[in-house]
Amino acid sequence: MKKLFKFGCGGIIGLFILLVIIGSLLGDDSQGTKEKEKELSTTINSDSNKDVQDEEQNVNIGEELKVGKVAFKVNSVAEVNEISAANGYMKYTPDADGAVFLNVNVTVKNDGSEMIQTDSSFFKLKASNGVSYTPSTIIVADDKYFVFEGINPGLALTGNIVFEVPAGLTDLDLQVQTGYWGTETGLINLN
Incomplete structure (x- = not known):
């Protein structure tokens, strides 16, 4: 035993x-x-899905992209050297030499029937050369930036996502997702 x-x-x-x-x-x-x-x-349905994917990739700034039960719209994109936060008391500049901030203003609308959560980590920049950029880890103390926001059904929230990128970067798409696991994604052309 x-x-x-x-x-x-x-x-x-x-x-x-x-x-x-x-x-x-x-x-x-x-x-x-x-x-x-x-x-x-x-x-x-590969042909019909290909058409939907092509449509997602062709959505431009100012056009709404529906991903699952969430609608995304990029309102503006600006390359800046400094970001002010917390009522102007704090200023952030890029850490890397030759870098700028790409400030992407986005509206996220909940078309579902339950509250959703969104955060800047739900967004990613995709360059045409295959390089990806994640949002900057700037800590801000005002409501202009997506930090971890709940959006009730039928409502929309507009905020900024900030990426630290090389100056003059072009041919970019914004990848959006509907949850933490990124099971539903879409692309918005930023050019």
């Missing part, structure tokens, strides 16, 4: 790994099923 309970450290780790594998196989597969259905739909 003592031999049955003598696993040792390696045996305990092996048992833990085995339990994790079994749990993942027996766990809720509804997300996996949804993803498989989505892939099948994409395969069957």
